[in-house]
Amino acid sequence: MGAVKAKRMPRAVREQQMLDAAVETFGQRGYMAASMDEIAELAGVSKPLVYLYLNSKEELFTACIRREAAALVTAVRSGVRTGLPADRQLWDGLLAFFVHTAAYPHAWSVVHLQARTHGETFAAEAAAMREEIVAFVTSLIVVAAREAHRDPDLPEREVAGLAEALVGAAESLATWANTTDGVTARQAATTLMNFAWAGLSNLMDGRNWTPPAA
Structure with a gap:
């Protein structure tokens, strides 16, 4: 046989x-x-x-960027539950982002560091991912930002600026957290949530935003 x-x-x-x-x-x-x-x-x-x-190596790298970018966007979107208070939605989105980037540090290096520094084609792939995340974050913070400013007519451009600032801070903080011993995803998310939600002045005064129970 x-x-x-x-x-x-x-x-x-x-x-x-x-x-x-x-x-x-x-x-x-x-x-x-x-x-x-x-x-x-x-x-x-x-x-x-x-x-x-x-x-080719170029097409392989492009495929890596696309796959990992899609996975990150999916993780952030799926981490947010609609219907919760604005601060919880923002917290859940930030936590999902940091949990994913901590769990897949090589993927984060590919989409955030490598893709941006090795040619326009790769940079464009990373930029498309970033634009999608910024748009999603904008939708998360629009109500929260207006509540925080007590301004129901907060200009869209200001909301967009807040989203850009928040995403930029998250990107930098994720890279720092991944290269700093002892920093957990939850700690990184809490740090940024304190900065974004409570505001720098409240944080400096000791009025910290407290994350929900795990």
């Missing part, structure tokens, strides 16, 4: 393995220093197979 052949792995599964390996390699070594040989070895496949599936 002949030997039973091993079941071939579906292309989609194999491709995800390659992307996993690529994200880890790009995140650790950077786009320029990472090699296709390293990625293929980590994925447990031959280098020609990587090229067969993903054509």
